[in-house]
Amino acid sequence: MQDPADVRTGDRMTGELDALLRDRVDADDVDARAALPDGLLDELGARGYFALQADTALGGHALSHYNTFRMVSAAAAHCTPVALSLAIENALGAGAFLSVVPDGPLRELLGDVVRRGARSASADSEPQGAANQHRFTTATRIEGTDDYLLNGRKVFVGHAPVAEVVSVSATVHEDGADRVRMFFVRTDSPGVTSGDWHTYMGIKGFPNGWLEFRDVRVTGGHMLVERDAGHVVRTTPATARLVGRGRMHLIAAPALAVARLSVGWMRDFASRRVIDGRPLSEYDEVRRRLADSLAETFAIETMAQWCLLPDDQDRNLNLRFEQNAVKNAASLLAWDIAERAMSLLAAEGYETAASKRLRGAPPVPVERYLRDLRNLRISGGVDFQIDNWIGRLSILSYYYPEPEHAEELLRDGAGPLDTTGTALTARNLDHLHWAADRTRDFGHTCLELARRHPDRKELDAQERTLILLAGIARELLGMSLTLARASTLSASGDDSAQPLADIFCTAARQRIDDLHRRLQSPPAPDITAVTTAWMSGAGFGFLTPDGTPRPSHADRTEESTV
Structure with a gap:
């Protein structure tokens, strides 16, 4: 709290x-x-x-x-x-x-930017794709000096068009190995080009664009040197920590704002709209959609508090998993809430605010916020890939090597659950026991997967399995935290969160059951044959716009050279 x-x-x-x-x-x-x-x-x-x-x-x-x-x-x-x-x-x-x-030239540079209220940017994504583990942008040491020449191009850089200083991730070859380092560059340096703004389907007006670096000389004192991670990673360790917490500000904070706005718009519309002489708010499905949206808004706020307040209170907790998981939890839940608002408001949702204003309808900007919100499922890592990374880098890390308590995980029967002092309703106490049982089952499932795949690379390649595991973990996290917050609030005399936790956990249980069924499903169909045929252009011509097969990539390449 x-x-x-x-x-x-x-x-x-x-x-x-x-x-x-x-x-x-x-x-x-x-x-x-x-x-x-x-x-x-x-x-x-x-x-x-x-x-x-x-x-x-x-x-x-x-x-x-x-x-x-x-x-x-x-x-x-x-x-x-x-x-x-x-x-x-x-x-x-x-x-x-x-x-x-640390103290030194770099701190002086950044301190000056902050002191003057100037603007900065962080350039990491590249045209070749943000998900690459290495960076195509390079920094080459100038012989006989501590300076570097920076070469490369960055895209999707927030504040690129208006920044004075930008941090740039780049590959440095040193001591016989490639490492990702972070360099801080003034945007008025010779060789820096600030390109056109990117134009998105939403978030219009946010300064965002591309940067190009051609033999940009950067003093060695403006390189952030960190502990060697031992391998090339997508970001430097310091940046990884900042990004983990930063996703809360960049993704979860706007998501919570849109969720709160949406439930308010839904309430206002349902209170003023009458269908066949009956207020819209009295219809069963409308009530269910409102209740689900309120419970999910409560869950987003709860998860955000858990991801940030322990750091504020020096509780010495490792929150990296939660901060990464809540990126998806917040953006996906907020998307569902806004979608419900769009459907409930019907034409007043899909219609622009300007159009509503012209005909005298309340100019509620559902359409604009839905376009803005779609960005949150992409920015900071597209949603399915975030789950893939969580499954591979976080969840499986507990099972390779095999944990010491492996045999305990395999034993049947629920472990003891101390609920002393827990202030939960009977329904929510049942949700708590269910979540504890499923958490134990989750460990069992992960251990069995790891034992079936002693070569971890085999399991890493099963991306759908990793995504399903991350989805289950995310739902268990949401259940645990909403129940904990409801209990804490009730202990202080406020029982209002109990029904919200009940609604969220009821839906989460259904989602977890579905994810688990998909995880345990029989062998998958031959997706490789389908996708290979489609990618080659040799099959499924009836699915193309004109109903005819497409030439293969090789054929198209040959045609383009004629």
């Missing part, structure tokens, strides 16, 4: 931000023009909003992780592009890196 004094600080800061954005930002205009109001970024920087967690001596606000999350979520309730600007600076900008950079 957030400390009461910290709550008051967050209330004050979000109140100030709310007043500013109400005065300065028309979100529909931002979406239509694909541009933030003139001078807004300068004002946000001058107010220290790009350095929310930095020391006050540098012009920051020394906010907690959770209050930073609250600030981004408050901004998203007004305008998603503004929220993403706040998130990118506070999650991966100069202020964020100050927490991991």
